[in-house]
Amino acid sequence: AQDVSAVEKAIQETGKFVTNNILFDTGKATLKQESMIEIMRVADYMKKNPTARFEVQGHTDNQGSDKINDPLSQQRAEAIVKALEGLGVDGFNLKAVGKGSHEPVADNKTEEGRAKNRRVEFIKR
Numbered sequence: 001a002q003d004v005s006a007v008e009k010a011i012q013e014t015g016k017f018v019t020n021n022i023l024f025d026t027g028k029a030t031l032k033q034e035s036m037i038e039i040m041r042v043a044d045y046m047k048k049n050p051t052a053r054f055e056v057q058g059h060t061d062n063q064g065s066d067k068i069n070d071p072l073s074q075q076r077a078e079a080i081v082k083a084l085e086g087l088g089v090d091g092f093n094l095k096a097v098g099k100g101s102h103e104p105v106a107d108n109k110t111e112e113g114r115a116k117n118r119r120v121e122f123i124k125r
Contacts, residue, residue, distance in 0.1 A: 024117040062114070
């Protein structure tokens with residue numbers, strides 16, 4: 001299916017799938033409903049590849065302190081793992097890791113950069 005190929009292609013080419021489409025309520029680890037589309041894509045991939053193991057990394061922008069962002073990103077990663085388990089994925093193959101704002105991929109000085117830094121990475125292990 002064309003849908004899955006985005007996830008599959010990214011994993012084949014880079015060993016990971018990075019998304020900015022998994023969204024949470026501000027300051028919370030509550031998944032927004034529209035995030036489920038992306039989570040379902042990952043679940044489909046994982047069900048087709050039942051031996052694939054992933055580190056699920058939550059990344060934040062640098063707004064707010066590490067004291068808040070670090071545990072928040074961990075809780076968000078755990079919420080994604082829970083959602084995947086709810087879709088029938090084996091949690092054994094998933095490890096939730098919160099990275100806070102420590103690994104930015106873009107400039108936190110701009111809103112556009114911060115939006116890029118607020119991301120989830122599914123890294124194949």
